[in-house]
Amino acid sequence: MSNEYLLEIKELKKHFPIKEGFMKEKKVVKAVDSISFNIKQGETFGLVGESGCGKSTTGRLINGLIDADSGEIIFNNHQIDSLSTKQWRKVRKEMQMVFQDPYASLSPRMTVKEILMEPLNIHFKNLNEKEKEERVELLLKKCGINPYHLNKYAHEFSGGQRQRIGIARALILQPQLIIADEPVSALDVSIQSQILNLMKDLQEEFNLTYLFVSHDLSVIEFISDRIGVMYLGDIVEISSKEKIFNDPKHPYTKALLSAIPQIGETSGEEEEVSLQGDIPSASNPPSGCKFHTRCPFAMEQCKTIIPRQRILNDEQTVACHLYEEGMINNAT
Amino acid sequence: MNTVTMESPKDLPKRKSRMQKIVKEITRKKVTLISSIFIMILIIAAIIGPWITPYNPAAPDYSNILSPPSLAHIFGTDAYGRDIFSRILAGTQISLSVSVSAVLIGAVIGTILGLVSGFFGKLVDKLIMRVCDVLFAFPDIILAIGIVAILGPGLRNVVIAVAFFSVPSFARLVRGTTLEVKEQLFVESARSMGASRRRIIFKHIFPETLPSIMVYFTMSIGTTILAAASLSFLGLGADPSTPDWGAMLSTSRDYIGSAFHVVFFPGLIIFLTVLSFNVFGDGLREILDPKLKD
Amino acid sequence: MAKLLEVNNLQTGFKNSNDTLKVVRGIDFHLEEGEILGIVGESGSGKSVTALSIMRLLHDTPGEILSGEVNYKGTDLTKLTEKQMRKYRGKEVSMIFQEPMTTLNPVLKIGRQMKEVILLHTELNRKQAHQHAVETLESVGIPRAKDIMNEYPHQLSGGMRQRVVIAMQISCNPSLLIADEPTTALDVTIQKQILKLLKDIQKKTGMGIIFITHDLGVVSKICDRVNVMYAGEIVESAETRDLFNHPKHPYTKGLIESIPKLGHNQERLSSIPGTVPNLNDMPKGCTFSPRCNFVMDRCHAEHPDFYETDNISCRCFLYDQIAEERMSHV
Numbered sequence: 001m002s003n004e005y006l007l008e009i010k011e012l013k014k015h016f017p018i019k020e021g022f023m024k025e026k027k028v029v030k031a032v033d034s035i036s037f038n039i040k041q042g043e044t045f046g047l048v049g050e051s052g053c054g055k056s057t058t059g060r061l062i063n064g065l066i067d068a069d070s071g072e073i074i075f076n077n078h079q080i081d082s083l084s085t086k087q088w089r090k091v092r093k094e095m096q097m098v099f100q101d102p103y104a105s106l107s108p109r110m111t112v113k114e115i116l117m118e119p120l121n122i123h124f125k126n127l128n129e130k131e132k133e134e135r136v137e138l139l140l141k142k143c144g145i146n147p148y149h150l151n152k153y154a155h156e157f158s159g160g161q162r163q164r165i166g167i168a169r170a171l172i173l174q175p176q177l178i179i180a181d182e183p184v185s186a187l188d189v190s191i192q193s194q195i196l197n198l199m200k201d202l203q204e205e206f207n208l209t210y211l212f213v214s215h216d217l218s219v220i221e222f223i224s225d226r227i228g229v230m231y232l233g234d235i236v237e238i239s240s241k242e243k244i245f246n247d248p249k250h251p252y253t254k255a256l257l258s259a260i261p262q263i264g265e266t267s268g269e270e271e272e273v274s275l276q277g278d279i280p281s282a283s284n285p286p287s288g289c290k291f292h293t294r295c296p297f298a299m300e301q302c303k304t305i306i307p308r309q310r311i312l313n314d315e316q317t318v319a320c321h322l323y324e325e326g327m328i329n330n331a332t
Numbered sequence: 333m334n335t336v337t338m339e340s341p342k343d344l345p346k347r348k349s350r351m352q353k354i355v356k357e358i359t360r361k362k363v364t365l366i367s368s369i370f371i372m373i374l375i376i377a378a379i380i381g382p383w384i385t386p387y388n389p390a391a392p393d394y395s396n397i398l399s400p401p402s403l404a405h406i407f408g409t410d411a412y413g414r415d416i417f418s419r420i421l422a423g424t425q426i427s428l429s430v431s432v433s434a435v436l437i438g439a440v441i442g443t444i445l446g447l448v449s450g451f452f453g454k455l456v457d458k459l460i461m462r463v464c465d466v467l468f469a470f471p472d473i474i475l476a477i478g479i480v481a482i483l484g485p486g487l488r489n490v491v492i493a494v495a496f497f498s499v500p501s502f503a504r505l506v507r508g509t510t511l512e513v514k515e516q517l518f519v520e521s522a523r524s525m526g527a528s529r530r531r532i533i534f535k536h537i538f539p540e541t542l543p544s545i546m547v548y549f550t551m552s553i554g555t556t557i558l559a560a561a562s563l564s565f566l567g568l569g570a571d572p573s574t575p576d577w578g579a580m581l582s583t584s585r586d587y588i589g590s591a592f593h594v595v596f597f598p599g600l601i602i603f604l605t606v607l608s609f610n611v612f613g614d615g616l617r618e619i620l621d622p623k624l625k626d
Numbered sequence: 627m628a629k630l631l632e633v634n635n636l637q638t639g640f641k642n643s644n645d646t647l648k649v650v651r652g653i654d655f656h657l658e659e660g661e662i663l664g665i666v667g668e669s670g671s672g673k674s675v676t677a678l679s680i681m682r683l684l685h686d687t688p689g690e691i692l693s694g695e696v697n698y699k700g701t702d703l704t705k706l707t708e709k710q711m712r713k714y715r716g717k718e719v720s721m722i723f724q725e726p727m728t729t730l731n732p733v734l735k736i737g738r739q740m741k742e743v744i745l746l747h748t749e750l751n752r753k754q755a756h757q758h759a760v761e762t763l764e765s766v767g768i769p770r771a772k773d774i775m776n777e778y779p780h781q782l783s784g785g786m787r788q789r790v791v792i793a794m795q796i797s798c799n800p801s802l803l804i805a806d807e808p809t810t811a812l813d814v815t816i817q818k819q820i821l822k823l824l825k826d827i828q829k830k831t832g833m834g835i836i837f838i839t840h841d842l843g844v845v846s847k848i849c850d851r852v853n854v855m856y857a858g859e860i861v862e863s864a865e866t867r868d869l870f871n872h873p874k875h876p877y878t879k880g881l882i883e884s885i886p887k888l889g890h891n892q893e894r895l896s897s898i899p900g901t902v903p904n905l906n907d908m909p910k911g912c913t914f915s916p917r918c919n920f921v922m923d924r925c926h927a928e929h930p931d932f933y934e935t936d937n938i939s940c941r942c943f944l945y946d947q948i949a950e951e952r953m954s955h956v
Contacts, residue, residue, distance in 0.1 A: 050813035083560035091528035108540040109890050116534070118647070119525045158901045169525075188668035188840065191886035193897035200894065221884035222895065245889035254471050259814040261821070261843030262888060274822075275815045278783045 005074075006177060006209050007039040007062070012059055012071035014054075018283060023061075029283045031057040034071070036309070038227075040319050044203065046224030048256070052282050055213045056100075059179045061213065062089065063097050075303035076176070076192050085309040091122045096170035100182035106154035112165055113150040116140070135172060142205070143168040144198060155289040160191035164198065171202060179211045184219060196223055201297035217260055221245060226315075229253050232282055232290040240315035249318040251295050289321065297322060357619040364615030367608035374605060377424040385418035389575045398591040408593040410584055416597050419575035423598075426576050427605070430487055431556035434494035439493070439549055440467025443541070447533050449503065450510025461507070464500035472497045472555075475561055480568040489578070490569045494556050505548055509541040543620035547613050552607030561602050577602050629697075630802055630834045631680070636694035638672070638679045648906040649675045649689065651858035651861055657802070660738065661830055662835045664849030664866070666842060668881075670902050672858040679771040679806045680836075681721050682711050683852045688805050700804065717747040720795035725809035726787035730779040737775030740794055746817045748796040758797065766793040785816035789823070796827060806838045810821040843881060846870050854878050857903055857913040864938035912943070920944055 015028040021128055024071050030139050032054040039045040047055045055240050062073055064080070099105035101331045115138040115235055124225060127135075129142050137147040143164040144156075149161075163183060166172055169180055179198070184192040200223065203210060220227055227235045227244050229252065237250040248254045255275045275294045284292045292302035299321060307319045358364050387393075387405075392414035401408045407416035449460040469477065479493035513519060515539060522536050557577075563569040564578025572583050577598050584594035650672040650756055657663045667673045678684050681694050682703060694836040696703040698719065703711065715721075723729055731739055740759035744750060750758060756775075763771035764891040766789045779787055780848065789806060795803060805824065816871050825848055828835055837849055852869050853864040854877065862875040873879045880898040898916040901911055908914050915925040933945035 018763040050815065065524055089526045089528075092524075097521065097524040099517055099521055101517055105521045107518045107522075107539075109537055118522070118527070122525060122527055122531065156760075160901060166521075169521075173525075188902075190668060190840070190881060190884050190898040191901065193895035194899075196886070197894050197897060218886045218888050219813070221888055222892055242891070255815055257888065258887060259819075261841065261847040263846045263882060263885065265844050274818065278816070279813065280784055289905070302497060 002304040004040055005038040006041045008072070008074040008077060009038070009062070010036050010072040010074070012036070012058070012061060012073065013069045014057055015069055027283050030233045031066075031215070031282060032061060033285075035056045035233070035235045037228050037235060039209055039211060041176075042203075042207055042209055042255065043214055043225055046125075046220035046227040047211065048071065048215065048220040048227060049230035049290065050215060050256075050279055052279060054180050054233040054234070054282070055215075055230050056181050056229075058098070059213050060183045061261060063095060066098075083108075087125060089123075093173050094175045094178065095172060095177045096179060098163075098166050098170050098180040098183045100185050102159050102166055102186060103155075105166055106162060106169075106310075108153070111151050111153055112145070112157075114170055115154065116172055116301065116323055119137050119169060136168075139168045139172050140165075142202065144194075150306055158191075159187050160194060160305070162196055163187060163191075164292055165171040167195075167198065167202070171206065171208075171209070175204065175208075177209045177211065178211070181213045183212075184209060184216065185214065185216065192219070199223065211216075217256055218262075229256065234290060234311075234319065236291065236319050237310075238317040243315050247316075248318050249312065249316055249323060249324070251297050252291050255294075290321075354619055361615055361618075363611050367611040367615070370604065371612055374424055374460065374608075377421055377485070378428040379425075381424050385415075387415035387420050389414060389418040389422040390573065396401065398587060398594065399547040400591065401593055403404040403448050406573050407597040410580070410594050411587060414489060416580075416594065419446040419580060420577065420598060423575040423577050423580065425488070426570065426574065427557055427560065427564055427578075427602075428553075428575075430491055430560045431494070431553050432562070434438045434491045435549055435552045435556050437491070437495035438498030438552070439545060442499040443506045443538075443545060445499070445503040446506025446508075447510055447541070448536060450507040451514060451519070451529070451537065457507070457517060459533050460503065466501050467497065468488065469498075469589045475565060476559060477566070478569060480563060485568045487570050487574075490563050493563070493593050494559050497559075498552055501552070502545070502548065505544055506541050509544055510537055513537045514541040544617075547620060550616055551610055551613035554606040554613070558606050627804045628659050630661075630699065630746045631655050631836075632695070632697040633676075633680070634695040634697070634861065636676065636696065638675050638684065638689055639692050640689045642688070644847065645906075646692070646728040648692070649884055650679060651851075652694070653858075653860050655853050655860060655863065657834045657836060659801070659829070659834055660832045661851065662825075664845040664852040665836060666840065666845050666852060666857060667836045667855035668840055670857070670905075671855040673840075673855050674806050674843060676855075677721065677806050677836065677838055681715060681719060682706075682708075683715075683721070685895075695696055696865055699840075705868045711943075713747075716743055716795070716800070717798045718800055719802045719804065720798075720800040722788070722795055722803065722805040722808045722811050726784070726791045726811075730787065734818065735778060736790055738789075740775070740797060744797050759793075762793045762797045762816055763790070766790075766796075767819070767829070768793070778952055781824060785819065786818055787811055790811060792820075792823065792827070796831065797834075799831060800833060802834050802836070804836045805839070809841070809844065810839065810841070813850065817844070842870075842885060854881075858905075859913065859940070859941065860941045861914065862938065863932075864940075868937045872936055872938070874935060874938045875914075875942050875943060876920050877914050877936055878945070880917075880919075912941075912955060 012032055014032040014241055015030050018027050018029055035058065037045070047058060049055045052290050061068050064330065068081060071120065075091060075095060076100060083091060113136060116139065117132055120132045120135065127243070140147050145161060145164050154165060154314055157165065184195050187195060188221050196219065202208060212220065221241060221244065224241055226238065226240050228235045229250065231252050237253050244253065245257065248257055258274070275295050288304045289302040291299040297303065302321050305321065309317050309319045310323050311317050312323060357370055391414065393409065396409050396413040398411055399405060399409045405417065405418065406417050407414055410440050449457045475497045476493040479496055481491060482488050483489040503612060519532060519536050522532050561578030561581065564576050564583040567582060570576035570579040573580050580598040581595060588595045633653060633655050635652050635654060636650055637648060637652050640649040652674065665673045665676065678705065679691050684690055691704055694704065703714065705943065724777040738761060741752070741755045744755040744758055760771050760775060763774060767788050768774055768786065772939050780788065809820050812820060824835065839845055849866050852864060852866050853860045854875065854944060856877050862869065863876045869878065870882070873882055880896070883896040884898060886892060886895055898917050903913060903916065910928050912925040912930050915921050918925065922943060930941045932939045932941050935945045
């Protein structure tokens with residue numbers, strides 16, 4: 001039972017079939033293509049990548065909103081993909097989601113109170129009304145919403161307030177893991193920082209573990225302890241927060257970092273890794289290393305051989321041929 | 333700075349109850365307002381009608397046969413000398429209760445089928461929808477005649493027949509909305525909380541389908557009153573002696589040449605009732621259906 | 627440098643049955659020839675409505691220009707008839723939207739849409755227009771431009787679509803390009819390419835660009851000068867470098883500080899408390915006063931004017947030196 005990992009993902013895979021016209025061969029979108037990573041108790045693991053890289057699908061797979069094609073999800077030492085519906089529901093109590101769109105993720109016909117009571121009605125049937133209400137009020141306060149608003153409908157709140165309600169709903173069952181799927185992407189920057197701070201505070205207070213999914217590397221870098229970088233359904237690099245900025249390994253990570261417009265930096269564009277071309281389609285990804293079509297360091301073998309995850313040190317794992325045995329010197 | 337920013341109550345727009353808003357919207361459009369007033373009168377008539385009739389609607393008065401509208405009998409009297417106004421007033425209860433109960437049964441069954449069909453999809457959906465298609469293939473009234481013919485005449489069987497043919501429309505309507513709502517994020521978020529399927533269907537999807545059900549319900553009442561009246565007219569519904577609107581038309585159609593009022597007033601009231609339910613339903617749709625608004 | 631565009635006291639509002647909600651509440655700014663001017667603000671700040679007002683494209687919204695002037699090369703665009711205005715759009719003043727599909731017609735081939743614009747505004751014949759379209763597409767970095775002419779918009783990726791829109795909008799050599807969040811829907815690596823493209827085009831053609839965005843990072847990369855908008859007003863205006871080195875207005879400061887910065891290992895982000903005020907419930911005095919950390923009594927009562935400090939003009943009483951001096955004399 002001695003396991004430091006709260007969540008272990010092993011070779012998780014999900015391909016979505018797409019129909020393309022009549023009589024054409026069936027294609028699949030390789031949304032998540034055999035990824036593995038672990039999340040420690042109490043840490044924040046950030047998944048970052050551009051649109052279509054499979055980061056949101058990963059979150060949904062773990063939460064069981066979609067079924068995986070293959071692979072293992074081990075949560076709290078339970079292999080959850082093999083659980084019965086009933087056991088699954090028990091596990092699910094420990095794992096809650098916060099969604100991107102605070103406008104669409106709260107039911108338009110329920111009051112704040114009803115929204116927050118619902119998880120309790122599902123999982124804590126033995127609590128009486130008063131205990132439930134107390135809990136709702138406490139969490140609303142913790143999330144910065146005045147309980148005075150309990151009987152209002154969600155659409156009467158601003159985007160930031162709604163996301164606070166969304167977070168309160170996720171926390172009300174006292175879960176261990178929160179899967180946050182782009183929770184601040186729909187918000188203005190001044191509100192975004194309020195929510196990010198709130199999430200950090202709550203993590204400390206309730207000893208939460210986060211899987212934080214975002215396309216914004218600066219948000220991910222702020223909130224995460226460890227970061228996984230995804231590209232076209234693969235995790236290309238897993239690294240600690242410190243290393244990802246100071247010593248990124250994978251050429252894609254480097255490009256991503258340099259593409260973020262930072263305030264006040266005078267652009268020395270000549271030295272930066274600038275990517276040419278478009279992101280290939282996930283239904284027809286390049287062979288070998290999927291990044292080789294845009295990689296400034298692409299070699300012959302990148303076109304044919306799929307790079308394996310290599311553990312470089314305690315803090316960094318990378319899937320790139322540049323870091324294969326014997327290549328390390330060339331790369332650095 | 334470990335404090336969480338607290339939103340002050342002032343930041344929020346003032347709250348108006350949903351019902352207040354709907355009532356305000358209804359009063360804004362004239363036709364909707366007039367039709368709703370008429371419906372209100374009908375409902376009151378249906379409740380207290382039998383007690384406030386000026387004459388006994390069933391008692392014949394052979395000294396006053398087919399007398400035209402006058403101060404004593406504002407709608408005139410029929411072939412048995414019964415006061416037509418009293419009969420219409422008393423008949424409101426029968427007509428409304430027949431149609432409301434028929435549509436209610438149809439709506440409940442149709443909604444459940446539609447929810448199940450839309451939510452579970454696949455084979456269940458195909459099965460339910462094909463059965464609905466078959467029922468749709470028959471004209472409503474023919475279907476109803478067939479059912480009443482099998483079950484035998486009578487108001488109870490009219491209710492069953494009318495309910496039967498309104499099921500598929502409700503099922504299809506609700507299925508459509510269900511398919512749409514099912515994919516929405518707040519339904520997914522309920523699933524992610526571990527909500528059971530039953531809870532998702534009834535707590536999250538059903539409320540979303542309610543507005544369109546309400547609109548269709550209102551409009552169906554009009555249609556159903558007409559259908560029930562038709563069945564009675566054909567002699568398949570109410571007993572000719574009961575003051576049912578359709579039956580009144582049926583029994584008095586022979587006098588249409590000599591005393592128009594015997595047919596005119598029941599006909600008029602059926603016409604106005606159907607019209608106002610339809611107009612009201614239309615108005616209701618404009619208010620409740622956000623898609624139509626923009 | 628000559629002034630290409632001058633906006634004076636522009637007010638734009640949305641009318642509903644009872645009253646008018648002012649979205650743009652009297653703004654003044656100008657754009658010089660060959661300059662990239664940034665307008666930055668959060669949602670609801672009125673930055674997009676400003677752009678639509680300049681283009682006179684408000685008819686799709688219930689909005690209308692209430693007062694003010696938009697002088698483009700000496701002509702007040704607000705006074706033109708719709709017919710006259712049409713001659714300006716596309717030829718003199720072009721606009722790029724956040725979502726390329728608002729500009730592109732999904733059922734027409736790209737070539738046809740490109741040619742249509744060119745034929746409308748230039749003297750070129752069909753053949754020359756085709757040639758010009760291909761050249762323009764190539765100039766915005768579209769590979770196999772000839773093939774793309776025969777494709778439909780949905781066959782392209784988001785980044786490519788935005789390039790096509792840019793090509794379309796610059797094909798008639800406008801002097802002013804308004805870009806409304808042109809990179810917001812794109813991924814960062816693609817955003818970088820588009821930003822570079824816009825900068826290159828600007829250098830090559832010397833057109834003036836108004837770049838509207840919510841992203842301060844993007845602004846700092848591409849703009850020469852920046853206007854910061856809050857609640858329908860410009861609150862701060864300065865050269866990009868000055869603004870980001872020494873922001874003056876508490877809102878601008880708060881905004882810059884609330885963005886997580888790479889490699890800074892921040893424990894917490896500073897944030898601006900509260901939310902943007904409602905249009906129908908604007909605070910008295912300074913619109914930012916309810917959220918401001920430096921708020922004074924005066925801010926609740928009076929509406930601040932622009933005050934100049936260190937090359938920055940800023941709508942905030944903190945920089946009202948005359949008042950300060952008066953205070954110190956007392």
